[in-house]
Structure formats: structure tokens, C-alpha cells
Amino acid sequence: MIADRPERPDERPLTPPPRTEDVPFPAAPGHDFTVRRRTLLALLLAAIVLPCIYVAAMAWSDLRTREADATDVTLRTVRVAEEHALKVFDMNEALDARVVELVHGLNDDGIRANEAQIHEKLKSIGGGYPQVAAVSIFGQDGDLLASSRYAEPPPVSIVARDDFMGIRDGRVIDHVSRVMQAQVSGEAVFNTGVARRDDGDAFAGIVSVALRPSYFSKFYRELLGPDSPMDLALVRSDGAILALEPPSRTRSQTITPMSPLHSALMRGSDSGVVHMKSELIGSNVIVAYRRVGAYPVYVTCAYRTPAIWAAWYGHLSVLIISMFMPSIALWCVIWLSLRRLAAEEEAWERWQAEASMRRSIESAYRQSRKMEALGNLVGSVAHDFNNLLMIVSANVQIARRRGAAGLDRELSAMERALKSGQSLTRQLLGVARKQPLRNETIHVGRWLPACRELLGASLGAKVSLVVDVADDVWPVLVDVAEFELALINLAVNARDAMPNGGRFTVNARNISFRPNEGFPLDGDFVHLSLEDTGTGMPPEVLARAFEPLYTTKSKGTGTGLGLPQVFAFCERSGGLAAIDSAIGAGTTVHLYLPRSLAEPVAPRVNEPGEESAEVKQGLGVLLVEDNDEVAAGTEALLQMMGHRVTCASDAASALARIKAPPGEDERTPRFDLVLSDIHMPGTMNGIDLAEALQSLEPTLPVILVTGYAEELERARNVDVRVLSKPFDIALLEKMLDAIRGDRQTRARDATH
Numbered sequence: 001m002i003a004d005r006p007e008r009p010d011e012r013p014l015t016p017p018p019r020t021e022d023v024p025f026p027a028a029p030g031h032d033f034t035v036r037r038r039t040l041l042a043l044l045l046a047a048i049v050l051p052c053i054y055v056a057a058m059a060w061s062d063l064r065t066r067e068a069d070a071t072d073v074t075l076r077t078v079r080v081a082e083e084h085a086l087k088v089f090d091m092n093e094a095l096d097a098r099v100v101e102l103v104h105g106l107n108d109d110g111i112r113a114n115e116a117q118i119h120e121k122l123k124s125i126g127g128g129y130p131q132v133a134a135v136s137i138f139g140q141d142g143d144l145l146a147s148s149r150y151a152e153p154p155p156v157s158i159v160a161r162d163d164f165m166g167i168r169d170g171r172v173i174d175h176v177s178r179v180m181q182a183q184v185s186g187e188a189v190f191n192t193g194v195a196r197r198d199d200g201d202a203f204a205g206i207v208s209v210a211l212r213p214s215y216f217s218k219f220y221r222e223l224l225g226p227d228s229p230m231d232l233a234l235v236r237s238d239g240a241i242l243a244l245e246p247p248s249r250t251r252s253q254t255i256t257p258m259s260p261l262h263s264a265l266m267r268g269s270d271s272g273v274v275h276m277k278s279e280l281i282g283s284n285v286i287v288a289y290r291r292v293g294a295y296p297v298y299v300t301c302a303y304r305t306p307a308i309w310a311a312w313y314g315h316l317s318v319l320i321i322s323m324f325m326p327s328i329a330l331w332c333v334i335w336l337s338l339r340r341l342a343a344e345e346e347a348w349e350r351w352q353a354e355a356s357m358r359r360s361i362e363s364a365y366r367q368s369r370k371m372e373a374l375g376n377l378v379g380s381v382a383h384d385f386n387n388l389l390m391i392v393s394a395n396v397q398i399a400r401r402r403g404a405a406g407l408d409r410e411l412s413a414m415e416r417a418l419k420s421g422q423s424l425t426r427q428l429l430g431v432a433r434k435q436p437l438r439n440e441t442i443h444v445g446r447w448l449p450a451c452r453e454l455l456g457a458s459l460g461a462k463v464s465l466v467v468d469v470a471d472d473v474w475p476v477l478v479d480v481a482e483f484e485l486a487l488i489n490l491a492v493n494a495r496d497a498m499p500n501g502g503r504f505t506v507n508a509r510n511i512s513f514r515p516n517e518g519f520p521l522d523g524d525f526v527h528l529s530l531e532d533t534g535t536g537m538p539p540e541v542l543a544r545a546f547e548p549l550y551t552t553k554s555k556g557t558g559t560g561l562g563l564p565q566v567f568a569f570c571e572r573s574g575g576l577a578a579i580d581s582a583i584g585a586g587t588t589v590h591l592y593l594p595r596s597l598a599e600p601v602a603p604r605v606n607e608p609g610e611e612s613a614e615v616k617q618g619l620g621v622l623l624v625e626d627n628d629e630v631a632a633g634t635e636a637l638l639q640m641m642g643h644r645v646t647c648a649s650d651a652a653s654a655l656a657r658i659k660a661p662p663g664e665d666e667r668t669p670r671f672d673l674v675l676s677d678i679h680m681p682g683t684m685n686g687i688d689l690a691e692a693l694q695s696l697e698p699t700l701p702v703i704l705v706t707g708y709a710e711e712l713e714r715a716r717n718v719d720v721r722v723l724s725k726p727f728d729i730a731l732l733e734k735m736l737d738a739i740r741g742d743r744q745t746r747a748r749d750a751t752h
Contacts, residue, residue: 033345040341044334051327059316066312067286070303071273074230074288077223078301081232082290084219088131089176089192089295092209096194098125099135099207103146103196107204108139115146115153122148131215133182133189137196138164139205154184167195167206173296178240179213179253188213190242216243229307231281237265237296241280248280256280261287265298278302387627389421394633397729401640439573440480441600444508444526444593445473447480451487455506458491462501463532469508476526477596482569489562490530490589497534497587505531511592521576524595531588537581545579566591618642619740624654624676624689634675641733646671651684655692658700671700673739678706690720701739703732 102121103111111118118137126135126148134149142159158164166174177191193208213234220232224245234243239255239262241248255262260274271290278285285302292299396414399407448469456465494504511527513519537545546567563579566589570577574594581587621643625631628649635645648654658671674693678686690702702720721735 033341033348036341037338037345040334040338044331044338047327047330047334051323055316055319055323058319059312062315062319063308063312066308067305070229070286070305070308071288074286074301074303075273077230077232078288078290078299080223081220081234081299081301082292085216085234085292085297085299086295088211088216089292089297091129092132092192092211093194095125095132095135095209096192096207099137100194100196103137103207105199107198108141108143108145111137111139111145116151118146119148119151122146126209131211133185133187133210133212136208136210137205138208140203142205145205149185156183163191163193163208164206167193168203173237176236176242176295176297178236179242182210213243217245217247220245229304231285231302231304233300233302234292235265235298235300237268237291237298239265242297244280249282250280252280261289261300264289275305385421387630389418391627391629391633393418393729394630394637398633398636398640401637439477441475441477441596441598442480442483443473443475443600444528445469445471448506448508451484454484455487455491455504458488459495459504463495463498464501464503466503466505468505470510472510473508474510474524474526474595475598475600476573476593477598478573478593479569482565482573486566486569486591487530489566493562494530494532494534494587497532497536502533502586504533505529507531510595521592521594525575525592526595528591528593529588530591531586533586536583536585536587537579538583542579542581545581546577563589618644619672619736619743620644620646620670621736622646622648622654622657622671622674622676624648624651624674624680624686626650626677626680630677637729638675641736643736650680650682651676651686651689652682654689655684655696658693658697672743673701673703673736675703676705678704687718690718694719701742703735 099122102125103118106114122135122137126132134147136144136148136153137146138158139145142157142161142164144153144156144158147153161177161180163174163177175193177193179188179190181187182189189210189212191208191210193206195206196204198204216234220243224230224232232245233241235241235255239257241253241255255265256276256279259278260276264272264274269289269291271288273286273288275284275286277283278287281302281304284305286305287300287302289298289300291297392414396411396418399411449467452465452467459465491504494502498504507527507529509527510524512524513522515522546563567577570591570593575592577592578590579587580590618641621638623631623635623638623645625634625647626649631647631649635647638645646657648657654674654676658674674689676686676689680686684692686704686706690704693700693702702718703723704718704720705723723732723735
């Protein structure tokens, strides 16, 4: 895009300074915050990770050690229990052998016949052992023949018992019975028995020694000690429990089916260690087992793993406390160092931002002073130029109204030149900040798409136009004509920057700036970005892009007022303009317009009214103008409209004419309105005159004419009509018709 605004080579234009998070300031020596932050973060990470790894390794090692110790304890304990059980069963086998020898050669009747002597023998054989509940002899049909417990054996038969049938049938496992309740005494016992044989080696009955499970439980209880995490049991090879300490809380009398221990017993394994979930104990256990000699009996020792975990948790808590207390102190030190570093970095960035802001303010102040001086010069020239345009415009209108024959072509050329001069004057006053603004609230999202045709005409056929507006874009308060002119200026510059065609993209979105963000303004803005794909600007041109009267275009094709008008429009609207450009990368112009909280006014629908049939009557106009040629042209034009005109050269003489009482001077006509310039010589200007007339003649209409924005703003605070120079004669005529209509309405109301 072709540039249009300068500055000294050592200055930057009033564009938004880069945000600190986008373009960080280089840190001074000793202020390399990134390296220091990374170092502290690395130390913090190491201070967290290394203790965690150490604690995890120690905890894992401690857990494995405790499991190994528990396994070793169960193996030692089960070995002791196995030795004890082996002694008991070997002794029982010896007792069985003695009883068998005692009744050798006797049949059932012979035993019954000698029952008294046999009872005494049996009592002496098994009576001295605490584990032995009774020694009994059973006949071939399972009847009790003799017992160490009863002198006269009761009528008891065990023919249906598993151990009797198993011994009779030669099953080894049944030589040790399951735990049962004695039929006579009711005591819980399990039996170890051997078969009796007659002389023909036929089955003649059994000899049984009843053992007390409580004996084994007592021994196991003494072996384990109080609050032991282990359980000892005596089980048959089929999993039936003969003795268990501590007793199970369940009613089950067998090892958990399909468990690793049950599978090992079924395989006939002599010894081993398994890990399993025990339903009898109600927890996970480490079980060591050993077979008792050649008997179908095993001793098992189960170590409850929750006890291992409880001890491990206790040790782990001590380890964590002892390890992490110093680590936490180190973390706090590093965290405080990070906070201090962040505070230092924030202070450094604030200092950098303040220094940048100070440089920006100084540059803006120099630019403002330069623009103020240039604005005063341009404003003075534009004011005089306005008066010249007013003279030419009035005389062209006079010529038109007088019907000058054969001059239509020449008058049309003059009117075209007048429009160009008015546009140039408007641009000059806009750049000088003296162009009156007619602000109104508009919806950018609806207004921009409606400008497609206008922008397309400015861009030409070779350039494609893309308009992308967000749905929720806020309304803005702007002078619509100035806004349109700014877009046209940017579109024309983009067209000139893309002689072979390209794309011109208009984007609009909401953006908010907060204090201390590095942007010259703060608040809510609508951000319009206008981007072309042209050749771009070199740095030296970009630095002077917004400078008035600076242009890179060829002679006769540029005025140097396009981009300055854009910048002045944004600044006077309360916003800002900025340019991003590079050679070969195109140019993007950013317009920041402040958000308006007011809603746009709906356009009025003009209803057709009845035309007045009354004949238009001329008005008595007091024309106050210090420029004689402007006054002469305006007076002649008003007279051609049918109005009576009285001229005054300054506000004081005009006020004197109005104060003169009617009838004292026949040359003083009555006035229906006052048409006055604002900028006049003397102690009073046009606004002072209007304020004086409001107190003197409140109903007297006043029309003020000016080309200065600051005067226009003051004039709008007074109850008067305002025309900005150079004005259209048709607009003045419309105002006069409105005043005449009001006058006729008041006259009719007074008559009625």
C-alpha cells in the first residue's frame, strides 16, 4: 500500500508499541531470567524426582525383604510343627503296633471274653499321653470290642465310618480320619488306625487311637505366641483340616478348593511355599507346607500379608517423613526463589514498559506539536480556501438560477472543480483536526458489508475484495462520512500497491486492552484490519507513512493526505491507527475504534406529507459575514431565492441592528432569521452573537456557518442550526424552507 505520513528518521509513527509478551525486551547482563528460571525449575524437579525415586526404591526393597522374611519365618515354623507332628504320629503307630500284638490270635469273641484284662492293658498303653483321647479295638463288623476309656464298652459300631471302610479296603488316606465327634463322650477327635489280621491274613477289624485336635492347637498357640501374624494347621492330604490355630471364623473344615495349596496337596508335593487368598483366614497369605513323614498329613503355616503391608506402611511413613521433611524445606526455598525471580522479572518488564512508554509519549508529544503547528497552518489555508469556494459556489448558483444560456458545460466543469476543492478542503481540515465531525453510532457488522460496492469501485476490477466480519462486533461512534473516506483512501492505496491485481481483505473483530499491556490506549475497541497483497513498504517509507503531504506516488497522482486522514479520523474518534508492512509481504493497516455503549438509532421512515398550497413568502435575513465577496455572493443568492437580505460585517453591528426598535428607522426591516459566520473579527464571534440573541430574541432563528471543528462543537451546545463550510446551497435552502414553514405555522396558530 502506498504510504502517506512521515516522521523524523529517529522517530516512529504513533503506532501501538509491541506488547511485552509478543516482543520481549532483551534482558540486560545479570537479568537472564529464562536461564535462571530453568535452572531453578531443574533444581526443583530434581528435588522432587530424586527423593521420590529413592523412596520408591527403598519401599520396594523393604517390601520384598519383608515378604522374604515372612516366607523364611513360615518355613522355620512349619518345620518345627512338622517335627512335632511326626513324633506324635510315630508314637501312635507304635501304640497301634503294641495293641495289635496284644490281641494277636484272638478273634472278636476272644477279645470280648478278656475285655477286662484288655481294657486295663489299653488304659496303661494310652492313658499317659495328653494327645490320646482313647485306644479302641473294633471287630470285623465295626463293633467296639474294647476301649481304654470304658471298662465295659458301650454298644457302638463304626461300620459306616470312612476310616473303618478305608482301612478295610486298604486306602492309605483313611488311616487318618477327619475330625469327628466321639459317639459316646462327644469330644472332638480324629483317629489313626491300623487293620487287624487273623491267621489267614484276612481282615479281622481295626485298632484305633483317637487323638485330640486341641492338643495340636495348644502346641501351635504356644509356638506362635500372642498376636502372631501366622496361622498353623494340620491337614490331611485331601485338604481336610485336623487342627487350626487360631480357629477359623468360618464353618469350613477344608482348605480352599482350587487354591494353590489345595493343588499342591493333590499333587502329593512334599513341601513348598505358595501365595494365595485364603477363605478360612479371610486374607491373602504366604503358606509354607510340609508332609509329615509318610503319613497322609501335612503341616501348614500361613503368614497374613496384611500384617506385612501394615508393617511396611509404618516403615514407609517414617521413611517418607525423614526423607521429605528436608526436601519440603528445599522445595520451599526454591519456590521462594522462583517467586522472587518472577517479581524481579515483573519489575524489569515494568521498567522496560515504562521506558518504552516514555519514549512513545515523547515521540507522540513531538509528533503532536508538529501536527499542531501543521494543523494551524493547514487550518488557516483551508479557512481562506473555504471562503474562496463559497464565493465561486454562490456565483455558480447565481449563474444557474439566472439561466445563463450557452454556459451549461462551463458551469458543470466549475461545479466538478468545486466538489474536488471541497473534498480537498475536507481532507485538509481533517488532517488538521479542524474538520467538524458528525458522529453517530453504527453497527460495523451491518455497515461494512454495505460498503462492498463503494470499496469495489475504489479497488478496481483487478483486485478481489474479501470482507470478514465477526458476528458479535460491537457498535462504534464515528463520523460515517469520515469513515467512508478513510476506507476509500486505504482501498485506493491498496489498488496502487497491486498494479497487477491481488486481494484486499477487511477483517473486523472485538479486542480489549488493559492498563500496563504496552498499548497506548486501554478499554474495548473494534479492531479493523485492512490487508493487501501488494509490494509492501520499505522501513524508511513506513516510518513516514502517516506524515501529512508525504507521498511516494508520481506527480499528479497523490496528495499525501490519504493516510494522514485515516490517522486523524481514528485519533479524533478516540482510537488509533497503525501499519504493518514489509517488502514483498504486503501491507496491513490496523484501525482501533472505541466501542460505543449506545445502540444505533433506527433510520427514520419519511412519511409523505401534504404539500402546502400557500405561496412561499420571502424571509428577512440578517447576513453577518466579514468577507465582502462571500457576503455579496451569499446576499445575491438569497435575494434570488426571494428573501430580503441585510448585511452586517461583524457581530457587534448585527446585534445593534437587532436591538434597534421597530419604527424608529424605516431602513431597519424586521428580521426573520440571522445567518452568521462564526469566525469573525472583533470581540464577539458568531457563537457569542447567538448566545446574546437567545436572551434578547429567543424565538429568532439563527444559522451559524463554520469550517472549524472546535467551533462546531461549541455551536452545537447552543440552540441554533449549524452549517459546516463549504456547505451545499441546497442544504441552506432546505433550512430556510423549514424556518419559513415554522413561521407560517406560528402565524396560523396565532390567528386561530
